[in-house]
Amino acid sequence: MAMRGRRFLQIPGPTNLPERIRAALARPLVDHRGPTFRRLLGGILPRLQRLLGTRAPVALYAASGTGGWQAALVNTLAPGDRVLVPETGHFALAWAALARDLGLEPQILPGDWRSPADPAAIARALAADRGARIRAICLLHHETSTGVLSPVAEVRRVLDQLGHPALLLVDAISSLAIDAYAHDAWGVDVTIGAVQKGLMLPPGLAFLAIGPRARAARSRHARLPRGYFDWERTLEAHAAGLFPASPPTSLIFALDEALRMLEEEGLAQVLARHARLAAATRAAVAAWGLETQGRDPAHLSAALTAVRLPAGLDAEALRQHLREHHGVVLGQGLGRLAGRVVRIGHLGALGTAELFGVLAAVEAGLRACGHAAARGGIAAAIAALDDSPPPPAEGGVAVDPKVPSGGGRPAGCG
Numbered sequence: 001m002a003m004r005g006r007r008f009l010q011i012p013g014p015t016n017l018p019e020r021i022r023a024a025l026a027r028p029l030v031d032h033r034g035p036t037f038r039r040l041l042g043g044i045l046p047r048l049q050r051l052l053g054t055r056a057p058v059a060l061y062a063a064s065g066t067g068g069w070q071a072a073l074v075n076t077l078a079p080g081d082r083v084l085v086p087e088t089g090h091f092a093l094a095w096a097a098l099a100r101d102l103g104l105e106p107q108i109l110p111g112d113w114r115s116p117a118d119p120a121a122i123a124r125a126l127a128a129d130r131g132a133r134i135r136a137i138c139l140l141h142h143e144t145s146t147g148v149l150s151p152v153a154e155v156r157r158v159l160d161q162l163g164h165p166a167l168l169l170v171d172a173i174s175s176l177a178i179d180a181y182a183h184d185a186w187g188v189d190v191t192i193g194a195v196q197k198g199l200m201l202p203p204g205l206a207f208l209a210i211g212p213r214a215r216a217a218r219s220r221h222a223r224l225p226r227g228y229f230d231w232e233r234t235l236e237a238h239a240a241g242l243f244p245a246s247p248p249t250s251l252i253f254a255l256d257e258a259l260r261m262l263e264e265e266g267l268a269q270v271l272a273r274h275a276r277l278a279a280a281t282r283a284a285v286a287a288w289g290l291e292t293q294g295r296d297p298a299h300l301s302a303a304l305t306a307v308r309l310p311a312g313l314d315a316e317a318l319r320q321h322l323r324e325h326h327g328v329v330l331g332q333g334l335g336r337l338a339g340r341v342v343r344i345g346h347l348g349a350l351g352t353a354e355l356f357g358v359l360a361a362v363e364a365g366l367r368a369c370g371h372a373a374a375r376g377g378i379a380a381a382i383a384a385l386d387d388s389p390p391p392p393a394e395g396g397v398a399v400d401p402k403v404p405s406g407g408g409r410p411a412g413c414g
């Protein structure tokens, strides 16, 4: 079928690229050893620290998120080290597989792919680890295959209570600039981020916040080959406004612009907007008589909603229908959820009207694919927005000092 109008790429990252990002990507390149680039990188690093909630140094890599996982492992660990991986879903198992491939010994804590990592189960595994063979916990803040958020600070509390020396390595790739995150306050040793989720960029840049214990492990303990991912080489180059090798200059331009967009809207406002879009989506899902993959509403991420489809409704058939008839592309079910789950991404540069369009298409598609009960989702979504707190006024800083910022609802219709 011929498609007209905008296509909606509602996979949970990469997302629709905002106009401003595309313009930044189109800028002519500059000398990546010259003053313009140095100034650019020097401006970006402290803003990434703010986004991560840390004073720890940040290293950027030309890599997808997987490269960030690898960097965290090879800089902190030695061959044969055990890493504890709570099985929150597909991405947790993928990180464990990478660890095994690097010569580490992943110990997987089984999970049902509907729940957060369980601090009590982590505590039991650590308590049973007499010789402290577990050198790191690989935890996903947001497991993107299920839409479930795990309690990072509680895992740190478990480590502290047991006095266990394992490092806490956290993947925040699909939660940064979407759900609240705090590297320092939560006691994380390494946080891994990437730019193609909440940061609204094409894939290709990963970054790490490197806490002091992790940095010390690099010199005192780590013995895996580090190669390109040696973070000391990267940090040393960054200190001079450089990358150790050619940087993805266009992505650096775009990252600068993305951070500016987030700062103009205000990070608190960005998180509130995501929370509202998520609440509206979940109201629609409930109206359709369907369930989210995550069981506990208190642990759902604001990045996406993973929807469990009724038996007999093939997720891939629904996705194909939506793509062909409405130009809406949802995320597929990953791993053992293939064919059974669709993931509606509502992250990045997205507004309510766009979300209504997506939800209306999904509702129509569900009915066309045989789920006749899919009705009333848009009304439910609108009602949920009525009930959820409006985002605070945009921007943290008033441009005109006579006009106070954070003034709440715009005048007019409330």
Ligand SMILES: *Cc1c(COP(=O)(O)O)cnc(C)c1O
Binding pocket: 013, 064, 065, 066, 067, 091, 140, 142, 143, 144, 171, 173, 174, 194, 197, 203
């Ligand atoms: C997207 C994502 C990754 C990404 O990895 P890529 O190598 O960029 O494909 C890793 N972890 C999580 C939680 C993700 O959402």
